[in-house]
Amino acid sequence: MTSFAVIGHIARTDGTFSLNDLPGTGGRMDVLCRCVNSSLFLSHDLRSDTDCYLVLCGEPSPPKTVRFLGSDVRSLSPDERSAGALIKKALSIPVGSEFRDATSGISVRKGGLARLMSEHAFAVLDEKGPDVRQAETLPEAFLLSDHLNFTTEEESLLAACPRYSVGPVCLHANHAITLVHNELDRRRCKWN
Amino acid sequence: MTSFAVIGHIARTDGTFSLNDLPGTGGRMDVLCRCVNSSLFLSHDLRSDTDCYLVLCGEPSPPKTVRFLGSDVRSLSPDERSAGALIKKALSIPVGSEFRDATSGISVRKGGLARLMSEHAFAVLDEKGPDVRQAETLPEAFLLSDHLNFTTEEESLLAACPRYSVGPVCLHANHAITLVHNELDRRRCKWN
Numbered sequence: 495m496t497s498f499a500v501i502g503h504i505a506r507t508d509g510t511f512s513l514n515d516l517p518g519t520g521g522r523m524d525v526l527c528r529c530v531n532s533s534l535f536l537s538h539d540l541r542s543d544t545d546c547y548l549v550l551c552g553e554p555s556p557p558k559t560v561r562f563l564g565s566d567v568r569s570l571s572p573d574e575r576s577a578g579a580l581i582k583k584a585l586s587i588p589v590g591s592e593f594r595d596a597t598s599g600i601s602v603r604k605g606g607l608a609r610l611m612s613e614h615a616f617a618v619l620d621e622k623g624p625d626v627r628q629a630e631t632l633p634e635a636f637l638l639s640d641h642l643n644f645t646t647e648e649e650s651l652l653a654a655c656p657r658y659s660v661g662p663v664c665l666h667a668n669h670a671i672t673l674v675h676n677e678l679d680r681r682r683c684k685w686n
Numbered sequence: 687m688t689s690f691a692v693i694g695h696i697a698r699t700d701g702t703f704s705l706n707d708l709p710g711t712g713g714r715m716d717v718l719c720r721c722v723n724s725s726l727f728l729s730h731d732l733r734s735d736t737d738c739y740l741v742l743c744g745e746p747s748p749p750k751t752v753r754f755l756g757s758d759v760r761s762l763s764p765d766e767r768s769a770g771a772l773i774k775k776a777l778s779i780p781v782g783s784e785f786r787d788a789t790s791g792i793s794v795r796k797g798g799l800a801r802l803m804s805e806h807a808f809a810v811l812d813e814k815g816p817d818v819r820q821a822e823t824l825p826e827a828f829l830l831s832d833h834l835n836f837t838t839e840e841e842s843l844l845a846a847c848p849r850y851s852v853g854p855v856c857l858h859a860n861h862a863i864t865l866v867h868n869e870l871d872r873r874r875c876k877w878n
Contacts, residue, residue: 513706514705514706514767516765516767517763517765524764524765524766525764528720528723528764531720531858532861535858535861536855536856536857536858537833537855537856537857537858538833538856571709572716572717572720572858573708573709573716573766574716574765574766574767575706575708575766575767625877641729641730660868661868661871661872661877662871662872662874662875662877663728663729663871663875664728664729664730665728665729665864666723666727666728666729666764669724669727669864669867672857672861672864672865673864673865673868675861676852676853676865679853679854679855680853680854682854683854683855685817685853685854
């Protein structure tokens with residue numbers, strides 16, 4: 495099982511954003527939609543062994559966490575608007591502190607990074623970390639930030655996490671997810 | 687200079703598609719928009735050494751080729767809708783057989799794969815090819831298909847092209863572009 499978690503620092507936490515303006519009204523929800531795509535899609539299939547967590551920290555009721563379970567998701571298409579519509583639906587239902595299903599495989603709860611870190615042993619994708627290709631073993635859970643850097647508070651939560659870099663240039667989060675998946679695929683299939 | 691070209695087998699060749707339904711009315715234009723993103727975007731920058739060609743083969747006037755020059759593009763954002771809007775604008779102007787600028791860095795002409803192949807020495811990204819990581823040298827131009835396989839006619843045009851695989855599982859075209867960029871970045875920066 496592989497898990498990716500992405501922090502959306504200004505991502506809207508209710509369902510009032512417009513699918514016609516995911517970057518603006520959604521608080522760069524487009525970034526998170528692309529991360530869902532990179533986490534879950536194979537060419538004509540979904541990665542049933544992968545989950546994707548979106549930690550939403552924007553207004554009006556942060557933080558919330560939306561979870562996509564690759565094994566259970568049914569109605570997701572690869573385009574950003576499709577993921578956006580499912581996130582919008584998840585954010586439109588009343589939630590408490592435990593995950594509540596919005597649609598098949600997609601659920602939402604109150605709470606953010608601290609709670610998620612108590613449940614997963616995350617490695618951080620960080621351009622200053624050692625090369626992911628050189629790592630002897632790789633973890634099962636990876637944490638990334640959206641278009642903004644981790645905050646000071648987040649960095650202190652993450653201080654003890656291992657860090658890996660996917661390459662020599664600084665990339666979008668969804669591109670980094672694709673590169674981690676490729677490294678894991680290659681190791682699983684003995685391509686290295 | 688690196689070039690990526692993607693064939694959109696049913697991608698609309700006029701500007702009448704809806705930005706609210708890129709997959710449906712655009713003929714899977716969403717696939718091509720994601721390929722533009724993967725070809726051109728770094729974290730907070732554009733890849734000025736990369737071009738992206740979209741070969742559109744859908745109705746009403748196929749084929750047309752839309753070219754994004756990474757060095758000259760100015761108004762592109764990473765979300766699918768942004769690329770879709772620029773493609774729509776390019777497809778709304780009258781064109782002949784030479785590239786005509788629609789907006790900065792984005793141009794369009796009549797003509798498809800055969801013409802493009804006379805201008806670039808493409809390698810084909812193909813899951814049956816040898817591993818891109820093992821190649822002694824890599825070409826400068828890569829050709830991919832959208833969600834559909836190459837047609838018989840396309841395959842005969844491509845018969846003599848070298849082929850490379852990016853990994854052991856079959857991926858979306860935009861994910862494959864990200865993996866090729868990473869391999870090229872690593873070689874350029876001596877990370878291998």
